[in-house]
Amino acid sequence: MKILRDLVIPRKELQHWTDNLTWSRDGTLYVTTIPDVTCCEPVFSREVNGQAKHLFHTKEFPLELGNKFEYDIAERDVLLNAQPEPGVVLCAPSPSAQQLAILTNNANVITTVGQICIGEADEATLSEAERAYRAVCWGPDGQLLVVGNECGELKIFSVHAAEGGTSVGHLHTVSVGRPDEWVVGIRWEGDMIVAYTSANSVHLVSAIDYKQREILGPGGRQVTDVQLIGKYVLVARTDALHKIEYGSGAVEVLELGWGAESYIVPLPDQDAAVILSNRTSCKVLLEGPFEAGPDDVIAPHIETKFKKWNTVFNEFNKYESTFNIYGIALSPDGYCLALLYEIERVSFKYRILSELQFRIMLLPLTNKWRITPRATGLALYQNYHIYNGMMPENLDETQNIDVSTSQDFALFLGEIRNSEQVRKLRFENLLRDSPSDDWYKTLLYKYALDNKDRITNPLDKACIISLANILKVPAPFASTIVTLRGDYITESFNFSANDDPKVLKSEDGTLWQRCAISYLPLLTTSVKVCPVSNYRIIDIRRDTYNDYGWFTRTLLEIFNDESLYTGTRMTTI
Incomplete structure:
Protein backbone atom coordinates (compact mmCIF):
# COMPACT_ATOMS: atom_id res chain seq x y z
CA MET A 1 0.00 0.00 0.00
CA LYS A 2 1.37 3.40 -0.97
CA ILE A 3 1.90 5.72 1.98
CA LEU A 4 1.66 9.49 2.38
CA ARG A 5 4.74 11.66 2.01
CA ASP A 6 6.26 12.48 5.39
CA LEU A 7 5.32 15.38 7.61
CA VAL A 8 8.45 17.47 8.27
CA ILE A 9 9.32 19.06 11.64
CA PRO A 10 12.08 21.60 10.78
CA ARG A 11 14.51 23.53 12.96
CA LYS A 12 13.66 21.77 16.24
CA GLU A 13 15.52 19.76 18.84
CA LEU A 14 13.85 16.94 20.77
CA GLN A 15 13.50 16.64 24.53
CA HIS A 16 14.58 12.97 24.68
CA TRP A 17 16.01 10.15 22.60
CA THR A 18 12.69 8.23 22.78
CA ASP A 19 8.96 8.74 23.45
CA ASN A 20 8.69 12.16 21.87
CA LEU A 21 5.40 11.61 20.03
CA THR A 22 1.72 11.21 21.00
CA TRP A 23 -1.51 11.18 18.95
CA SER A 24 -4.81 12.47 20.37
CA ARG A 25 -8.43 11.43 19.80
CA ASP A 26 -9.15 14.35 17.45
CA GLY A 27 -6.07 13.64 15.29
CA THR A 28 -3.59 16.11 16.83
CA LEU A 29 0.07 15.05 17.02
CA TYR A 30 2.22 16.37 19.89
CA VAL A 31 6.03 16.32 19.57
CA THR A 32 8.06 17.10 22.70
CA THR A 33 10.53 19.54 21.19
CA ILE A 34 12.43 22.20 23.13
CA PRO A 35 11.93 24.85 24.32
CA ASP A 36 8.23 24.50 23.34
CA VAL A 37 6.13 21.53 22.32
CA THR A 38 5.35 21.25 18.60
CA CYS A 39 1.67 20.71 17.84
CA CYS A 40 0.55 19.24 14.51
CA GLU A 41 -3.11 20.23 14.35
CA PRO A 42 -5.40 18.29 12.01
CA VAL A 43 -6.73 20.36 9.11
CA PHE A 44 -9.33 19.62 6.47
CA SER A 45 -8.33 19.74 2.82
CA ARG A 46 -10.10 18.29 -0.20
CA GLU A 47 -6.80 18.14 -2.11
CA VAL A 48 -4.43 15.99 -0.04
CA ASN A 49 -2.47 14.68 -3.06
CA GLY A 50 -0.74 11.97 -1.05
CA GLN A 51 1.07 14.44 1.24
CA ALA A 52 0.77 14.46 5.03
CA LYS A 53 1.42 18.21 5.14
CA HIS A 54 -2.11 18.76 3.77
CA LEU A 55 -3.59 16.93 6.78
CA PHE A 56 -1.69 18.84 9.50
CA HIS A 57 -0.78 22.39 10.42
CA THR A 58 2.48 22.45 12.37
CA LYS A 59 2.98 25.17 14.97
CA GLU A 60 4.63 25.84 18.30
CA PHE A 61 2.55 25.05 21.37
CA PRO A 62 3.97 27.06 24.29
CA LEU A 63 2.70 26.14 27.75
CA GLU A 64 3.11 28.22 30.91
CA LEU A 65 4.02 25.46 33.33
CA GLY A 66 4.53 25.99 37.01
CA ASN A 67 6.71 23.99 39.40
CA LYS A 68 5.18 22.97 42.71
CA PHE A 69 8.66 22.31 44.13
CA GLU A 70 10.05 25.74 43.24
CA TYR A 71 9.99 27.10 46.79
CA ASP A 72 10.41 23.82 48.66
CA ILE A 73 13.65 22.68 50.29
CA ALA A 74 14.63 19.43 48.63
CA GLU A 75 15.86 17.20 51.47
CA ARG A 76 16.66 14.23 49.26
CA ASP A 77 16.45 15.08 45.58
CA VAL A 78 18.27 18.37 45.05
CA LEU A 79 17.88 17.93 41.29
CA LEU A 80 14.31 19.19 41.58
CA ASN A 81 15.49 22.63 42.64
CA ALA A 82 18.23 22.63 40.01
CA GLN A 83 15.69 22.86 37.17
CA PRO A 84 13.82 26.14 37.65
CA GLU A 85 12.55 26.23 34.06
CA PRO A 86 9.91 23.52 33.56
CA GLY A 87 10.02 21.52 30.34
CA VAL A 88 7.59 18.99 28.89
CA VAL A 89 8.64 15.35 29.15
CA LEU A 90 5.37 13.81 27.93
CA CYS A 91 2.03 15.04 26.53
CA ALA A 92 -0.67 12.47 27.34
CA PRO A 93 -3.95 13.29 25.52
CA SER A 94 -7.21 12.34 27.23
CA PRO A 95 -9.12 9.58 25.40
CA SER A 96 -12.48 11.35 25.91
CA ALA A 97 -11.95 15.12 26.04
CA GLN A 98 -9.75 17.94 24.79
CA GLN A 99 -7.45 17.69 27.82
CA LEU A 100 -3.75 16.94 28.09
CA ALA A 101 -1.88 15.54 31.05
CA ILE A 102 1.58 17.13 30.95
CA LEU A 103 4.51 15.42 32.70
CA THR A 104 7.31 17.93 33.30
CA ASN A 105 11.01 17.58 34.00
CA ASN A 106 10.30 18.95 37.49
CA ALA A 107 8.25 15.80 38.23
CA ASN A 108 4.92 17.67 38.05
CA VAL A 109 1.73 16.44 36.35
CA ILE A 110 -0.47 19.27 35.07
CA THR A 111 -3.76 19.06 33.15
CA THR A 112 -4.42 21.55 30.36
CA VAL A 113 -7.12 22.45 27.86
CA GLY A 114 -5.42 23.92 24.84
CA GLN A 115 -2.52 25.98 26.18
CA ILE A 116 -4.26 26.83 29.46
CA CYS A 117 -3.30 24.95 32.62
CA ILE A 118 -6.49 24.08 34.51
CA GLY A 119 -5.48 21.50 37.14
CA GLU A 120 -2.63 19.70 38.87
CA ALA A 121 -2.18 16.25 40.40
CA ASP A 122 -0.71 16.66 43.87
CA GLU A 123 -0.95 15.68 47.54
CA ALA A 124 0.59 18.64 49.31
CA THR A 125 0.90 16.96 52.73
CA LEU A 126 3.17 14.12 51.57
CA SER A 127 6.95 13.99 51.20
CA GLU A 128 8.66 15.28 48.09
CA ALA A 129 9.52 11.80 46.82
CA GLU A 130 5.85 10.80 47.08
CA ARG A 131 4.81 13.97 45.22
CA ALA A 132 7.46 13.65 42.48
CA TYR A 133 5.88 11.95 39.46
CA ARG A 134 7.86 10.16 36.73
CA ALA A 135 5.08 8.53 34.67
CA VAL A 136 1.48 9.34 33.74
CA CYS A 137 -1.38 7.60 31.92
CA TRP A 138 -5.12 8.22 31.43
CA GLY A 139 -7.82 5.68 32.19
CA PRO A 140 -9.90 4.46 29.21
CA ASP A 141 -12.84 6.77 30.02
CA GLY A 142 -10.74 9.90 30.57
CA GLN A 143 -12.14 10.33 34.09
CA LEU A 144 -9.19 8.79 35.92
CA LEU A 145 -5.49 9.62 35.79
CA VAL A 146 -2.74 7.37 37.15
CA VAL A 147 0.74 8.66 37.95
CA GLY A 148 3.87 6.90 39.19
CA ASN A 149 6.11 8.49 41.83
CA GLU A 150 9.65 8.04 43.15
CA CYS A 151 8.54 5.72 45.99
CA GLY A 152 7.37 2.78 43.90
CA GLU A 153 3.72 3.86 44.09
CA LEU A 154 0.87 4.39 41.65
CA LYS A 155 -1.43 7.29 42.51
CA ILE A 156 -4.95 7.19 41.06
CA PHE A 157 -6.62 10.60 40.64
CA SER A 158 -10.16 11.47 39.52
CA VAL A 159 -10.42 14.26 36.95
CA HIS A 160 -13.69 16.13 36.44
CA ALA A 161 -14.83 19.58 35.41
CA ALA A 162 -15.17 22.18 38.14
CA GLU A 163 -15.89 25.89 38.21
CA GLY A 164 -12.95 27.74 36.70
CA GLY A 165 -11.03 24.63 35.66
CA THR A 166 -10.66 20.95 36.52
CA SER A 167 -10.77 19.22 39.89
CA VAL A 168 -8.03 16.60 40.30
CA GLY A 169 -8.60 14.55 43.45
CA HIS A 170 -6.66 11.61 44.88
CA LEU A 171 -8.56 8.30 45.06
CA HIS A 172 -6.15 5.40 45.65
CA THR A 173 -2.49 4.58 46.22
CA VAL A 174 -1.03 1.25 45.08
CA SER A 175 2.50 0.12 45.97
CA VAL A 176 4.20 -1.63 43.05
CA GLY A 177 7.86 -1.61 44.00
CA ARG A 178 10.38 -0.96 46.73
CA PRO A 179 10.37 2.53 48.33
CA ASP A 180 13.60 3.44 46.51
CA GLU A 181 12.28 2.54 43.02
CA TRP A 182 10.81 5.04 40.57
CA VAL A 183 7.74 4.11 38.54
CA VAL A 184 8.89 5.09 35.04
CA GLY A 185 6.18 3.70 32.74
CA ILE A 186 2.44 2.94 32.84
CA ARG A 187 -0.07 1.36 30.43
CA TRP A 188 -3.84 1.14 31.04
CA GLU A 189 -6.12 -1.02 28.87
CA GLY A 190 -9.64 -1.98 29.92
CA ASP A 191 -9.56 -2.98 33.59
CA MET A 192 -5.82 -3.73 33.69
CA ILE A 193 -2.94 -1.39 34.55
CA VAL A 194 0.69 -2.36 33.91
CA ALA A 195 3.53 -0.39 35.48
CA TYR A 196 7.30 -0.84 35.35
CA THR A 197 9.96 0.60 37.62
CA SER A 198 13.53 1.83 37.52
CA ALA A 199 14.59 -1.62 38.80
CA ASN A 200 13.07 -3.09 35.60
CA SER A 201 10.33 -4.98 37.43
CA VAL A 202 6.83 -5.14 35.90
CA HIS A 203 3.61 -5.12 37.91
CA LEU A 204 -0.01 -5.83 37.01
CA VAL A 205 -2.76 -3.91 38.82
CA SER A 206 -6.52 -4.50 38.62
CA ALA A 207 -8.39 -1.26 37.90
CA ILE A 208 -11.42 -2.73 39.71
CA ASP A 209 -10.08 -3.53 43.19
CA TYR A 210 -6.51 -2.14 42.75
CA LYS A 211 -4.86 -5.40 43.79
CA GLN A 212 -1.36 -5.78 42.34
CA ARG A 213 1.08 -8.57 41.64
CA GLU A 214 4.58 -8.68 40.21
CA ILE A 215 4.61 -10.44 36.85
CA LEU A 216 8.29 -9.88 36.04
CA GLY A 217 11.01 -9.47 38.64
CA PRO A 218 13.82 -6.89 38.70
CA GLY A 219 16.70 -7.41 36.31
CA GLY A 220 19.71 -5.82 34.69
CA ARG A 221 18.03 -5.47 31.30
CA GLN A 222 16.19 -2.17 30.89
CA VAL A 223 12.45 -2.30 30.22
CA THR A 224 11.88 -0.11 27.15
CA ASP A 225 8.19 -0.73 26.38
CA VAL A 226 5.13 -2.57 27.68
CA GLN A 227 1.82 -3.32 25.93
CA LEU A 228 -1.36 -5.20 26.85
CA ILE A 229 -2.61 -7.23 23.88
CA GLY A 230 -5.57 -9.54 24.41
CA LYS A 231 -4.83 -11.79 27.39
CA TYR A 232 -1.08 -11.13 27.27
CA VAL A 233 1.36 -8.53 28.54
CA LEU A 234 4.30 -7.98 26.19
CA VAL A 235 7.43 -6.57 27.82
CA ALA A 236 10.34 -5.34 25.71
CA ARG A 237 13.68 -5.47 27.51
CA THR A 238 17.05 -4.76 25.95
CA ASP A 239 17.82 -7.85 23.81
CA ALA A 240 14.70 -9.78 24.87
CA LEU A 241 10.92 -9.88 24.59
CA HIS A 242 8.74 -11.37 27.35
CA LYS A 243 5.21 -12.68 26.79
CA ILE A 244 3.23 -13.01 30.01
CA GLU A 245 -0.27 -14.47 30.23
CA TYR A 246 -1.70 -12.40 33.06
CA GLY A 247 -4.35 -15.01 33.97
CA SER A 248 -1.90 -17.83 34.73
CA GLY A 249 1.32 -15.81 35.05
CA ALA A 250 3.08 -18.05 32.49
CA VAL A 251 6.14 -16.35 30.98
CA GLU A 252 7.82 -17.01 27.63
CA VAL A 253 11.04 -15.27 26.61
CA LEU A 254 12.22 -14.52 23.09
CA GLU A 255 15.92 -13.59 22.86
CA LEU A 256 16.32 -10.92 20.19
CA GLY A 257 20.05 -10.20 20.35
CA TRP A 258 19.65 -6.69 18.97
CA GLY A 259 21.52 -4.82 21.67
CA ALA A 260 19.14 -1.89 21.29
CA GLU A 261 15.98 -0.43 22.77
CA SER A 262 12.80 -1.54 21.06
CA TYR A 263 9.16 -0.52 20.71
CA ILE A 264 6.10 -2.79 20.69
CA VAL A 265 3.50 -2.01 18.00
CA PRO A 266 0.22 -3.95 18.49
CA LEU A 267 -1.46 -4.92 15.22
CA PRO A 268 -5.20 -4.17 15.19
CA ASP A 269 -7.81 -6.95 15.22
CA GLN A 270 -5.20 -9.70 15.58
CA ASP A 271 -3.09 -11.32 18.31
CA ALA A 272 0.22 -10.11 16.91
CA ALA A 273 2.72 -7.28 17.26
CA VAL A 274 5.71 -5.78 15.51
CA ILE A 275 8.86 -5.30 17.58
CA LEU A 276 10.70 -2.28 16.25
CA SER A 277 14.14 -0.80 16.88
CA ASN A 278 16.54 1.54 15.10
CA ARG A 279 18.40 -1.40 13.62
CA THR A 280 15.79 -3.99 12.73
CA SER A 281 12.28 -5.28 13.38
CA CYS A 282 10.34 -8.52 13.58
CA LYS A 283 6.77 -9.74 13.87
CA VAL A 284 5.58 -12.03 16.66
CA LEU A 285 2.35 -14.02 16.95
CA LEU A 286 0.95 -14.37 20.45
CA GLU A 287 -0.93 -17.59 19.79
CA GLY A 288 1.21 -20.57 18.90
CA PRO A 289 5.03 -20.73 18.96
CA PHE A 290 6.55 -17.55 20.38
CA GLU A 291 9.18 -16.78 17.78
CA ALA A 292 10.37 -13.91 15.61
CA GLY A 293 9.09 -13.79 12.05
CA PRO A 294 9.67 -11.35 9.19
CA ASP A 295 8.07 -7.93 9.58
CA ASP A 296 5.88 -7.35 6.52
CA VAL A 297 4.02 -4.37 8.01
CA ILE A 298 6.50 -1.61 8.89
CA ALA A 299 9.93 -2.77 7.68
CA PRO A 300 9.22 -2.49 3.91
CA HIS A 301 8.33 1.20 4.28
CA ILE A 302 11.40 1.94 6.40
CA GLU A 303 13.67 0.16 3.93
CA THR A 304 12.19 2.17 1.06
CA LYS A 305 12.81 5.46 2.90
CA PHE A 306 16.35 4.41 3.84
CA LYS A 307 17.29 3.38 0.29
CA LYS A 308 15.84 6.57 -1.16
CA TRP A 309 17.82 8.73 1.29
CA ASN A 310 21.07 6.92 0.48
CA THR A 311 20.41 7.28 -3.24
CA VAL A 312 20.22 11.06 -2.85
CA PHE A 313 22.67 11.85 -0.02
CA ASN A 314 25.04 8.87 -0.08
CA GLU A 315 25.12 7.98 -3.75
CA PHE A 316 28.50 6.21 -3.76
CA ASN A 317 28.13 4.59 -0.30
CA LYS A 318 31.14 6.46 1.08
CA TYR A 319 29.54 6.83 4.51
CA GLU A 320 27.65 4.74 7.00
CA SER A 321 24.13 6.01 7.60
CA THR A 322 21.62 5.25 10.36
CA PHE A 323 17.85 5.28 10.77
CA ASN A 324 17.00 6.70 14.21
CA ILE A 325 13.51 6.42 15.70
CA TYR A 326 12.73 9.07 18.32
CA GLY A 327 9.14 8.14 19.08
CA ILE A 328 6.12 6.21 17.86
CA ALA A 329 2.40 6.80 18.42
CA LEU A 330 -0.59 4.68 17.57
CA SER A 331 -3.59 6.50 16.16
CA PRO A 332 -6.39 6.80 18.74
CA ASP A 333 -8.22 3.81 17.23
CA GLY A 334 -5.02 1.77 16.77
CA TYR A 335 -5.27 1.35 12.98
CA CYS A 336 -2.36 3.64 12.04
CA LEU A 337 1.15 4.36 13.27
CA ALA A 338 3.02 7.66 13.38
CA LEU A 339 6.79 7.21 13.46
CA LEU A 340 9.12 10.12 14.31
CA TYR A 341 12.52 9.51 12.76
CA GLU A 342 15.70 10.93 11.30
CA ILE A 343 18.17 9.47 8.80
CA GLU A 344 21.70 10.78 9.18
CA ARG A 345 25.30 10.07 8.26
CA VAL A 346 27.48 8.53 10.98
CA SER A 347 30.24 11.09 11.52
CA PHE A 348 31.54 13.72 13.90
CA LYS A 349 29.57 16.89 13.32
CA TYR A 350 27.98 19.85 15.01
CA ARG A 351 24.23 19.70 15.57
CA ILE A 352 23.06 23.08 14.31
CA LEU A 353 19.44 23.74 15.28
CA SER A 354 18.55 25.58 12.07
CA GLU A 355 19.68 22.56 10.03
CA LEU A 356 17.88 19.88 12.04
CA GLN A 357 14.92 18.19 10.43
CA PHE A 358 12.81 15.37 11.82
CA ARG A 359 10.14 13.52 9.89
CA ILE A 360 6.87 11.84 10.83
CA MET A 361 5.94 8.78 8.76
CA LEU A 362 2.25 7.75 8.78
CA LEU A 363 1.66 4.03 8.19
CA PRO A 364 -1.37 1.71 7.93
CA LEU A 365 -1.07 -1.32 10.23
CA THR A 366 -3.48 -3.63 8.44
CA ASN A 367 -5.40 -3.91 5.16
CA LYS A 368 -8.73 -2.58 6.49
CA TRP A 369 -10.05 -0.25 9.17
CA ARG A 370 -13.24 0.47 11.10
CA ILE A 371 -14.98 3.47 12.66
CA THR A 372 -14.73 3.18 16.45
CA PRO A 373 -15.57 5.43 19.44
CA ARG A 374 -11.85 5.97 20.11
CA ALA A 375 -11.36 8.37 17.19
CA THR A 376 -13.46 11.29 16.04
CA GLY A 377 -13.60 14.06 13.47
CA LEU A 378 -10.45 14.59 11.45
CA ALA A 379 -8.75 11.55 13.00
CA LEU A 380 -11.11 9.47 10.83
CA TYR A 381 -10.30 11.65 7.82
CA GLN A 382 -6.60 10.95 8.45
CA ASN A 383 -7.31 7.20 8.51
CA TYR A 384 -9.16 7.50 5.21
CA HIS A 385 -6.12 9.05 3.49
CA ILE A 386 -3.50 6.89 5.25
CA TYR A 387 -5.42 3.89 3.85
CA ASN A 388 -5.36 5.41 0.32
CA GLY A 389 -9.03 6.40 0.25
CA MET A 390 -10.28 3.04 1.54
CA MET A 391 -13.72 3.22 3.16
CA PRO A 392 -14.12 1.85 6.70
CA GLU A 393 -15.20 -1.78 6.79
CA ASN A 394 -18.29 -1.14 8.94
CA LEU A 395 -19.62 1.93 7.08
CA ASP A 396 -22.46 -0.02 5.43
CA GLU A 397 -23.56 -1.67 8.68
CA THR A 398 -26.50 0.71 9.21
CA GLN A 399 -28.33 0.93 12.52
CA ASN A 400 -31.35 2.83 13.78
CA ILE A 401 -30.70 5.81 16.06
CA ASP A 402 -33.17 4.85 18.78
CA VAL A 403 -32.93 7.27 21.71
CA SER A 404 -35.47 7.69 24.51
CA THR A 405 -37.15 11.13 24.63
CA SER A 406 -38.13 10.72 28.29
CA GLN A 407 -34.62 11.31 29.61
CA ASP A 408 -32.84 14.57 30.41
Missing part, protein backbone atom coordinates in the same frame (compact mmCIF):
# COMPACT_ATOMS: atom_id res chain seq x y z
CA PHE A 409 -32.12 16.63 27.27
CA ALA A 410 -28.35 16.72 27.82
CA LEU A 411 -28.29 12.91 28.16
CA PHE A 412 -30.47 12.62 25.04
CA LEU A 413 -28.04 14.72 22.99
CA GLY A 414 -25.02 12.92 24.46
CA GLU A 415 -26.50 9.56 23.48
CA ILE A 416 -27.07 10.83 19.94
CA ARG A 417 -23.53 12.18 19.70
CA ASN A 418 -22.03 8.88 20.87
CA SER A 419 -24.23 6.69 18.67
CA GLU A 420 -22.36 4.34 16.33
CA GLN A 421 -24.62 5.28 13.42
CA VAL A 422 -24.05 9.01 14.02
CA ARG A 423 -20.28 8.43 13.90
CA LYS A 424 -20.75 6.87 10.45
CA LEU A 425 -22.97 9.73 9.26
CA ARG A 426 -20.38 12.25 10.46
CA PHE A 427 -17.65 10.44 8.56
CA GLU A 428 -19.75 10.52 5.38
CA ASN A 429 -20.18 14.28 5.90
CA LEU A 430 -16.39 14.64 5.77
CA LEU A 431 -16.49 13.38 2.18
CA ARG A 432 -19.54 15.34 1.02
CA ASP A 433 -19.59 18.83 -0.43
CA SER A 434 -22.78 19.61 1.51
CA PRO A 435 -23.02 17.88 4.93
CA SER A 436 -26.41 16.42 5.87
CA ASP A 437 -28.23 16.88 9.19
CA ASP A 438 -31.68 15.44 8.37
CA TRP A 439 -31.27 12.75 11.03
CA TYR A 440 -30.54 15.40 13.66
CA LYS A 441 -33.56 17.55 12.78
CA THR A 442 -35.89 14.55 12.94
CA LEU A 443 -34.63 13.42 16.37
CA LEU A 444 -34.69 16.95 17.75
CA TYR A 445 -38.26 17.54 16.60
CA LYS A 446 -39.35 14.24 18.14
CA TYR A 447 -37.88 15.22 21.51
CA ALA A 448 -39.51 18.67 21.36
CA LEU A 449 -42.89 17.16 20.50
CA ASP A 450 -42.74 14.68 23.39
CA ASN A 451 -41.67 17.40 25.85
CA LYS A 452 -43.64 20.40 24.53
CA ASP A 453 -45.35 21.04 27.89
CA ARG A 454 -41.96 21.86 29.44
CA ILE A 455 -41.02 24.37 26.74
CA THR A 456 -42.06 27.92 27.69
CA ASN A 457 -39.16 30.17 26.66
CA PRO A 458 -39.85 32.27 23.50
CA LEU A 459 -36.46 31.41 21.93
CA ASP A 460 -37.00 27.71 22.62
CA LYS A 461 -40.37 27.91 20.89
CA ALA A 462 -38.83 29.85 18.00
CA CYS A 463 -36.21 27.11 17.56
CA ILE A 464 -38.88 24.39 17.41
CA ILE A 465 -41.16 26.38 15.08
CA SER A 466 -38.18 26.85 12.73
CA LEU A 467 -37.46 23.15 12.92
CA ALA A 468 -41.06 22.25 12.08
CA ASN A 469 -41.12 24.63 9.09
CA ILE A 470 -37.84 23.24 7.72
CA LEU A 471 -39.15 19.66 8.08
CA LYS A 472 -42.55 20.77 6.69
CA VAL A 473 -44.47 19.29 9.63
CA PRO A 474 -47.01 20.97 11.96
CA ALA A 475 -45.47 23.20 14.63
CA PRO A 476 -46.51 22.41 18.23
CA PHE A 477 -46.67 26.13 19.13
CA ALA A 478 -48.55 29.14 17.80
CA SER A 479 -46.53 31.72 15.92
CA THR A 480 -45.45 34.95 17.64
CA ILE A 481 -43.05 37.76 16.84
CA VAL A 482 -39.76 37.18 18.69
CA THR A 483 -37.05 39.80 19.20
CA LEU A 484 -33.33 38.91 19.25
CA ARG A 485 -30.36 41.11 20.03
CA GLY A 486 -26.84 41.17 18.67
CA ASP A 487 -23.71 43.18 19.38
CA TYR A 488 -24.96 46.25 17.54
CA ILE A 489 -28.50 45.50 16.37
CA THR A 490 -31.95 44.30 17.46
CA GLU A 491 -34.28 42.49 15.05
CA SER A 492 -37.77 40.93 15.21
CA PHE A 493 -38.71 37.70 13.43
CA ASN A 494 -41.84 35.76 12.57
CA PHE A 495 -40.40 32.23 12.53
CA SER A 496 -43.55 30.68 11.05
CA ALA A 497 -43.04 32.69 7.86
CA ASN A 498 -39.54 31.27 7.19
CA ASP A 499 -38.82 27.72 6.01
CA ASP A 500 -35.39 28.14 4.38
CA PRO A 501 -32.89 25.96 6.35
CA LYS A 502 -29.99 28.37 5.73
CA VAL A 503 -31.38 31.90 6.08
CA LEU A 504 -34.42 33.69 7.48
CA LYS A 505 -35.92 37.12 6.92
CA SER A 506 -36.54 39.64 9.69
CA GLU A 507 -39.68 41.75 9.90
CA ASP A 508 -37.90 44.66 8.20
CA GLY A 509 -36.84 42.44 5.27
CA THR A 510 -33.17 41.76 6.15
CA LEU A 511 -31.84 38.24 5.46
CA TRP A 512 -29.87 36.60 8.28
CA GLN A 513 -27.92 33.37 8.28
CA ARG A 514 -29.25 30.71 10.66
CA CYS A 515 -27.33 29.08 13.49
CA ALA A 516 -26.63 25.53 12.28
CA ILE A 517 -27.64 24.02 15.64
CA SER A 518 -30.57 26.08 16.97
CA TYR A 519 -31.79 27.49 13.61
CA LEU A 520 -32.06 30.93 15.23
CA PRO A 521 -30.64 33.96 13.36
CA LEU A 522 -26.96 34.85 13.80
CA LEU A 523 -27.16 38.47 14.93
CA THR A 524 -24.07 38.17 17.09
CA THR A 525 -20.40 38.08 16.14
CA SER A 526 -19.87 35.60 19.00
CA VAL A 527 -19.92 32.47 16.87
CA LYS A 528 -18.06 29.20 16.36
CA VAL A 529 -17.37 27.57 12.99
CA CYS A 530 -17.14 23.96 11.85
CA PRO A 531 -13.83 23.87 9.88
CA VAL A 532 -15.19 21.29 7.41
CA SER A 533 -18.69 22.50 6.59
CA ASN A 534 -18.09 26.19 7.48
CA TYR A 535 -21.45 26.13 9.28
CA ARG A 536 -21.68 28.65 12.11
CA ILE A 537 -23.31 28.36 15.50
CA ILE A 538 -23.95 30.80 18.35
CA ASP A 539 -21.20 30.67 20.97
CA ILE A 540 -23.38 30.41 24.06
CA ARG A 541 -20.43 31.17 26.34
CA ARG A 542 -19.99 34.64 24.81
CA ASP A 543 -23.52 35.65 23.77
CA THR A 544 -24.96 37.55 26.74
CA TYR A 545 -27.61 39.54 24.86
CA ASN A 546 -30.40 36.95 24.64
CA ASP A 547 -32.35 34.97 27.23
CA TYR A 548 -32.07 31.37 26.01
CA GLY A 549 -34.26 28.67 27.52
CA TRP A 550 -33.18 25.22 28.66
CA PHE A 551 -33.77 23.72 25.20
CA THR A 552 -31.64 26.06 23.08
CA ARG A 553 -29.06 26.60 25.82
CA THR A 554 -28.45 22.87 26.22
CA LEU A 555 -28.21 22.43 22.45
CA LEU A 556 -25.60 25.16 22.12
CA GLU A 557 -23.61 23.98 25.17
CA ILE A 558 -23.44 20.32 24.07
CA PHE A 559 -22.23 21.16 20.55
CA ASN A 560 -20.10 24.17 21.50
CA ASP A 561 -16.75 22.36 21.18
CA GLU A 562 -17.45 19.45 18.82
CA SER A 563 -19.19 19.87 15.47
CA LEU A 564 -22.56 18.15 15.19
CA TYR A 565 -21.96 17.59 11.47
CA THR A 566 -18.44 16.12 11.36
CA GLY A 567 -17.21 15.63 14.94
CA THR A 568 -14.33 18.07 14.38
CA ARG A 569 -13.22 20.65 16.92
CA MET A 570 -15.14 23.92 16.54
CA THR A 571 -13.14 27.06 15.77
CA THR A 572 -13.77 30.31 17.64
CA ILE A 573 -13.88 33.51 15.59
